[in-house]
Amino acid sequence: MNKVSVLTCAICMSLNAFAQEAREMRVDRALITNKLHHLEKDVMTPEKLWQLGRVSAEGLSADGQFLIYGLSNYSFGENKSEKNLFVVPVAGGTPVSFTDDAGGASVVEIGKDGTVIYLVNGQLWSKPLQGGEAKQLTNIEGGLENVKLSPDGKHVLFSRSVLIHPYHSVDKYADLPKSNVYIYDNLDYRHWDTFNNGRFNHPFVASYDSGTLGDPIDLLDGEPFYSPQAPFGGADDFTWSPDGKAVLYVCKKRFGKDYATTTNTDIYRYDLVSKTTTNLTEGLKGYDTHPLYSPDGQKLAWLSMKTDGYEADKNDIILFDRGSTTRVNLTDAWDGTVNSFIWSNDSRRLYFTAPTKGTVQLFAIDLSSARKTKTPEVQQISEGAFDIGDLVGETARGLVVSSTTMTRAAEIYIYDLAKRSLTPITHVNDEVFDNLAETKVEGRFTKASDGADLFSWVIYPPDFDPTKKYPTLLFCQGGPQSATTLGYSFRWNFQLMASQGYIVILPNRRGMPGWGVEWNHAISKDWGGQPIQDYLSAIDDLAKEPYVDKARIGAVGASYGGYSVFMLAGVHEGRFKTFISHCGLFDMTSWYGTTEELFFANYDLGGPYWDKQNEKTYTTFNPIKHIDKWNTPILIFQGGKDFRVPVGQGLEAFQAAQLKNVKSRLVYLPEENHWVLSGHNAQVWQREFFAWLKETL
Template sequence: MDKISALACALLFSSSLLAQHAPEKRVDRTLITNKVYKVGEERMTPEKLWQLGRVSAEGLSVDGKHVVYGVSNYSFGENKSEKNLHIVPVSGGAAVQFTHEAGAESVVQMTAEGDVLYLFKGQLWSKPLAGGQAKQLTDIADGLENVKLSPDGKYILFSRPVLVNKNHSADKYADLPKSNVYIYDDLDYRHWDSFNDGRFNHPFIATYDKGKVGEPLDLLAGEPFYSPQAPFGGADDFAWSPDSKAVLYVCKKKFGKDYALSTNTDIYRYEIATKQTTNLTEGMMGYDTHPVYSPDGQKLAWLSMKTDGFEADKTDIIIFDRKSTRRLNLTASWDGTVNSFIWSRDGRKLYFTAPTKGTVQLFEVALSSSKKDAGFAVKQISEGQFDIGDIVAELDGQLIVTSTTLTRAAEIYSYDLKKKSLRAITTVNDAAYANITETKVEGRFTKATDGADLFSWVIYPPDFDPNKKYPTLLFCQGGPQSATTLGYSFRWNFQLMASQGYIVILPNRRGMPGWGVKWNHDISKDWGGQPIRDYLSAIDDLAKEPYVDQARIGAVGASYGGYSVFMLAGVHEGRFKSLISHCGLFDMTSWYGTTEELFFANYDLGGPYWDKANEKTYTDFNPIEHVDKWNTPILIFQGGKDFRVPIGQGLAAFQAAQLKQLKSRLVYLPEENHWVLSGQNAQVWQREFFGWLKETL
């Protein structure tokens, strides 16, 4: 057994222990403990963190013998990442770098002839899996995105932007090419980090013959709709029918205010011969995404939410049987929400990932049920102190997956379905981690104010000594319905925080998936209520431990987590000595007037500030209404291109802190959005983050 698989096995913990998380008597509040591996003598630093390779699973060879994966490596000097493709045997062995050219490659398809088709600089390329000369297959003006070839190889499906509305002055007034003005008559004028210039990504289909591409046909016929979805949709929004006679695409066919107020995407089927389009999800009102045909082509599965406007609704797996023409919800009676899925090779079940009890695990659901309307049997098939990310493929009693822990970045693994164990296939970062001292991670349960059991992950510094006292950080998660599990972040990295000498606690407060649909839903319209009390319960409980320095406790977070920090600043009653908020919501009234996806604000807050039914959201649950009680040093990060939580939020909070004579600092990132994507900017972020903690904690 290699080192990584041994580590993964050692980290396994009993699901029955988690299931029994409400004992009548509790002596030791720490319920889940992972063994500490003191691998090296160095501590994680921001520089070491960004020197790690970032692994992405790209595909499995047709014969099932090799995995193709990407590794992105960051250069501090050039301030950019370089991604190349690599190949490694599934059974184990040395990895080989497959591409070397400057510029990111992404796999489109693995062929039965042993070739890898991949996108490089907007064109389709081919190269033998066994090695050899790469061959450019296409040379299309403006390039290709999200490419999918038809099963018979005669057609190509791809996307590219189309100018539909002349919102930008240089498009509207040809004689003023150097002007830079935007003109709008409706909403959806900006999204995420860019203003709408009137260009919409559209799906195109064309004939394809040995690299020769025919005249592309726009399947949306120049309409102002996005497919793939904006801003994060991709090739998963497209699918070919098994007979190559039709294509499927995901689209929200709404414009302007209707687009900003709705989550109702649908899956459309376009027939090549007749040029007819059919809405396969007519009457299904929430997100419908990720269409995938069964291996025999007789069934179609996709992910679906029920409620229009609720972006964090329970996600179910729906199948459509072409013979019976029935839609079936495979996970309707299961108390959870699906992340992603694949079909089994025999088409009798689907494997999927879902958050559960502070982790993300593997599940399966069979297509047969014992009784009519009795529901389909969902079974959890993995458990352990790790997250499962992507499921790449099923292969001979194993699933090829990506996996992380709080102290290990993503690698590719084989999960043995019988042995219930992980085996490492890639070991990209083993050498780096071999020199870094491990940090201990434990699970902990706390009684919330309403009597519910509240789970948290706790990360301890290297060489933790329970006889010493440590400064402690409460981490407030964003979303607000995002899960706090065992994912590995290159910015909010808890291994890094612990390595600087801090204990960090990550509560699974109200609103997070993995603890039932109700728990996940309970944060909506209660942002400043029970979720904030959950945070206080978790930190108060941990603070009772003798190794927590009660005079040195801080709270940090981003997005809803940043909002939480702003809220806690007014209600914490002396618990915290330092606060850090990244792109947090400060004034709910002004935020409602400037954010872009209004369906989110309408559902989670209740609606606009002028509706008296939502008064509590804009008073009791509005951080700006509690500024009179602010008395704690605060650091505020704000992205200049963040249109989800626009710049005024961070600036207003900083100005309030300054006028109240509080020690405060603003770190403004003019070119960043809701995240920090530039490597050097991320280094500044880390230095300011830890510098502030040294000053104030």
């Protein structure tokens, strides 16, 4: 090599070195700037999480100009929340307080004249939308629940608890008022978090005149059935016919063992004149819910599942045309499942929400294309890094909806159908979130063990530096057919987890809606199979990244997610350093013998443990059968009033871990069910959760 070449090469090397140094300086400067930016901002904490206002849409004025929304604020001192109502222009503006009552207020009806009828502590009140004096309309002993006024305002529909069977000893033996004994001859002896005391919620209709109710009529005539549905049904289970001459209500008219082993709810029509009841969904075998008439009164739509016992079946929209008396499944050919729907103001379209590809989006059906033998096309009309929640109504400006992201709690928005954009109407928590350091959320695809494409959400710490290594959490979703989307949780809050310095990955494993009906169904009878492999594939793929500390990976989850944690504890082969399970299923045999909604166990597990065809469920896919491989620290949360995954599951798992000398901790919440509802208990939950991670990860 000659001197010129050597000199040229040296110059090139110097220039390259200088360029590299400049790049590194720019990177360092960017990192320093980023860190300084985050130093100026807060991060999410358990305390901040419960200080957020919780927003719920209540209704729109008849002209679509004003929104009434509910705002619940939690008091740490009183350990309870109080909900009040506010009015804000849909076009944007300053909210005005509408109620300031102790307890919780909810809108029943917003009249065309601007009169708002609302419910507080079981009594009806009225007040002008634009403000003024509130007037109490009723003062009924025991109060009213799930109230709906007839279109002409002359009748009121509501629910009330009725004693049908004296299961509780104080009802059976009047001379033993201090006894506390329950006596059963059938199943459905307990549900969710409550033992059956023989009282059933029934729909009632009464005449209504200036706050005075006539003698109520029990539409179930003293039968042992629930309407609204137990335990989470509400006013959506009721509706009036457009002419006010009939009532529609949702009910599963089954009792005892039959009630516990079926999902076959139907929609019934009660005629006020003839006092006769007709089953409108005769022959439909699964859930039939949410009946809703079109604004023009000519059509009725509802949600329907085809398969009896399969609570996570594809949810379709059924349309009944009163003129042609035809019944059409509008979404039969569409490869998805519906969350909720509303009518357009002109009765020509249906808007609905559905999970899709890790989010929940808006869809529409144009009914003008529907024919007797042809179902209309389903159109997706929103797309973005957000979830659409409640559908409130249609205005000239667009659809009023609630929306969340993984880093923003629910607010109310206008979705502009032309621009396909969201504009906020409420700004309840803006100040809090605007002062939080940004938490990056990204989508990621992995090849599953069977070659399928597996999507995950990944959340990074606010000060994420790709040159560093971070402890990482695999989140295992419950359900098991619940979607992992961009919702905002007040317990399993991924913004909060990331803000404590963890990377979190949320795989959309087999069983989750949003990736087609087949993907959604694939988990049934395969709980411990491919879905568990999906979790392993996702975490193994993420662990290849240089910023993941492979020596500090944990797995956390609740319900089926807790089951997944128990399963992973026996099959992970050293991948994880710690586990956290909340209300997880540990022994499928004892779980089948004590859980209450047996239709779920019969469909998803295949049936009882004594049936040989279900052997794999109770052996290979049973966490207790892999206890010999448990050697990793595990924290176990268990609710004392959880009847879906009864207390024995958590106690069995903790006792096994202790006897095997596995580092373990039990956090028992005696007053909580499958969830954690008390604010103080939720704070304990968070503190124990993060203390365990700090201690073991």
